[in-house]
Amino acid sequence: MSARLTGDETALWKAAARTLDANWTGTSTAASPGLYPHQWSWDSAFISLGLARHRRDRAEAELLSLFRGQWANGMLPHIVFNTRLARRAFFPGPELWHSERHPDAPRGVHTSGLTQPPLQALVALRLHECATDGDSSRAFLARLYPLLTAQHRYLAQARDIGSDGLIAICHPWESGLDNSPAWDRPLGALRLPPTAYAPAQRPHTLPNGEDYDRYVRLVALMRHAGYRRTYLRDDHPFAVEDPLVNAIYLASTHALAEIATLIGADPAPHRDQAQRIHHAILDHLWDPETGCFRARDLRDDRLLPVVTVGAFGPLLDPELPSPIVRNLVDLLLSARFAGAAGYPVPTCDIQAPAFDRGGYWRGPTWVSTNWLVWYGALGHGLPVIADLIYGSTMRLVRQSGFREFFDPFDGTGRGSHDYAWSAALVLDLLS
Numbered sequence: 012m013s014a015r016l017t018g019d020e021t022a023l024w025k026a027a028a029r030t031l032d033a034n035w036t037g038t039s040t041a042a043s044p045g046l047y048p049h050q051w052s053w054d055s056a057f058i059s060l061g062l063a064r065h066r067r068d069r070a071e072a073e074l075l076s077l078f079r080g081q082w083a084n085g086m087l088p089h090i091v092f093n094t095r096l097a098r099r100a101f102f103p104g105p106e107l108w109h110s111e112r113h114p115d116a117p118r119g120v121h122t123s124g125l126t127q128p129p130l131q132a133l134v135a136l137r138l139h140e141c142a143t144d145g146d147s148s149r150a151f152l153a154r155l156y157p158l159l160t161a162q163h164r165y166l167a168q169a170r171d172i173g174s175d176g177l178i179a180i181c182h183p184w185e186s187g188l189d190n191s192p193a194w195d196r197p198l199g200a201l202r203l204p205p206t207a208y209a210p211a212q213r214p215h216t217l218p219n220g221e222d223y224d225r226y227v228r229l230v231a232l233m234r235h236a237g238y239r240r241t242y243l244r245d246d247h248p249f250a251v252e253d254p255l256v257n258a259i260y261l262a263s264t265h266a267l268a269e270i271a272t273l274i275g276a277d278p279a280p281h282r283d284q285a286q287r288i289h290h291a292i293l294d295h296l297w298d299p300e301t302g303c304f305r306a307r308d309l310r311d312d313r314l315l316p317v318v319t320v321g322a323f324g325p326l327l328d329p330e331l332p333s334p335i336v337r338n339l340v341d342l343l344l345s346a347r348f349a350g351a352a353g354y355p356v357p358t359c360d361i362q363a364p365a366f367d368r369g370g371y372w373r374g375p376t377w378v379s380t381n382w383l384v385w386y387g388a389l390g391h392g393l394p395v396i397a398d399l400i401y402g403s404t405m406r407l408v409r410q411s412g413f414r415e416f417f418d419p420f421d422g423t424g425r426g427s428h429d430y431a432w433s434a435a436l437v438l439d440l441l442s
C-alpha cells in the first residue's frame with residue numbers, strides 16, 4: 012500500500028484487498044462469490060492487476076492458472092471451471108461446452124469453448140512495470156510469452172473472419188459486454204434451431220430469458236461444428252468486429268512486442284501485426300459521418316447503429332490520430348455519455364432508445380470499462396478525462412461497495428456484491 016494514501020483511501024484499499032482475499036480459491040480468484048464461482052478470462056486479467064498491488068505471488072498464479080485452460084490451438088477459453096465445485100454451481104456449466112470431447116482442449120480441466128477480450132499481454136506487461144524484482148518478473152514474462160503468442164496466433168488465424176486484420180467475436184459473451192444493445196440487431200436476425208437447454212435460473216434477472224436462450228443456442232451451433240475455424244469463418248451466423256475487443260487486441264499486441272524485447276525475443280512480427288490492426292480499426296470501424304467507432308456486423312457488412320462504451324476503446328491505440336482523439340473526448344463529455352451521467356461512463360449512449368440505466372451492459376457504469384477508458388486517456392495525455400473517470404469510479408465504490416455494476420445517474424450498486432474486478436481495479440487505480 013502506498014504511503015501517500017489519505018485515511019479514506021487507506022480504508023478503501025484495505026476493503027478491496029479483503030475482497031480479493033475472500034474470493035481467492037487457492038489457485039485463482041472467483042469472479043464473484045455465489046454468482047460467478049469460476050475463473051473468467053478477462054476478469055482474471057483485471058484481477059491480476061489488483062493482485063499485483065497486494066499479493067504479487069497470486070497475481071502470477073492467477074494468470075498461470077488461467078492458461079492451464081488454454082487449448083492446443085492457442086484458444087484461451089473465457090471460462091476455466093473450478094472442478095472442486097458442484098457441477099450445478101453455475102449455469103451454463105461444463106455440460107454446455109463438452110470441452111473434454113474436443114481434441115484441442117486440455118485434459119483434467121473443463122473449459123468453455125469461447126474466448127474473451129485478449130487483455131492478458133497488456134496485463135502481463137503492467138505486472139512487470141510495477142514489479143520490484145526485475146529478474147524474477149522477466150523470468151515470469153519468459154514463461155508466459157509462448158502462451159501469449161499462441162493466444163494471439165489463434166486470434167489472427169481463426170478469428171480474422173473478415174480477412175482485414177481485425178478479430179471477430181462469434182458470440183456476445185466473447186465481447187464481455189454480454190447484452191450490449193450493439194448485439195441486438197445481429198442477435199435478432201438469427202434463425203436458430205431449438206435447444207435442449209431451459210432458460211437459465213439466475214440470481215439477477217438480466218439478460219432476459221429470450222436473449223439467454225439465443226446465447227445458449229449459438230453455443231450449441233459452435234459446439235456441434237467442433238468450434239472449427241472454417242465453420243466460424245464461413246457458416247456461423249454471428250460474427251461481429253467490435254472496437255473495444257479490437258482495441259484491446261491492439262494494445263496487447265503492442266505489449267507483446269515490448270515483452271519480446273524484454274526477454275530477448277524478436278518484437279518485429281508483433282509490431283507489424285500492431286500496424287495492421289491499427290489501420291484496420293480506422294478503415295473498418297470508424298464512422299466519419301457520425302464521428303465515432305461502431306461495431307461491424309460481418310454477416311451483412313454494415314456498421315451497427317448503437318454507440319456504446321466500446322466507441323472509446325480505440326483510446327487504447329497509442330497512434331490514434333489526434334483529430335479522432337478530440338472527437339472521442341467531445342463524445343465522452345457530451346450529454347450522450349458523461350455530460351448527463353452523475354457517475355460516468357455509462358456503457359451505452361444515454362440518448363439511444365435501447366439505453367437502460369439498470370440493464371446490465373445496456374447502460375450501467377462498470378469499473379472494468381471505466382478502467383480501460385481511464386488507461387487509454389492517460390496514454391493520450393488527457394488528465395481531465397482520466398481524473399473525471401478516476402473520481403467517478405472512487406465515488407461509486409465508496410458509496411455502493413464493490414458491486415458488479417452501477418446506476419450511472421445515482422450510483423446505486425447492482426448485481427453481485429464483492430465483485431472481484433471492481434475491488435482489484437480500485438487497488439490498481441489507488442497505486
Ligand code: 2M8
Pocket residue numbers: 042047051052053054089184186187188189
Ligand atoms: C458476465 O458474463 C457471463 C458469461 O460469460 C454471464 O453472464 O454468465 C459478463 O459480465 C462478463 O463480462 C464477465 O466476464 C462474466 C464474469 O464476471 O460475467
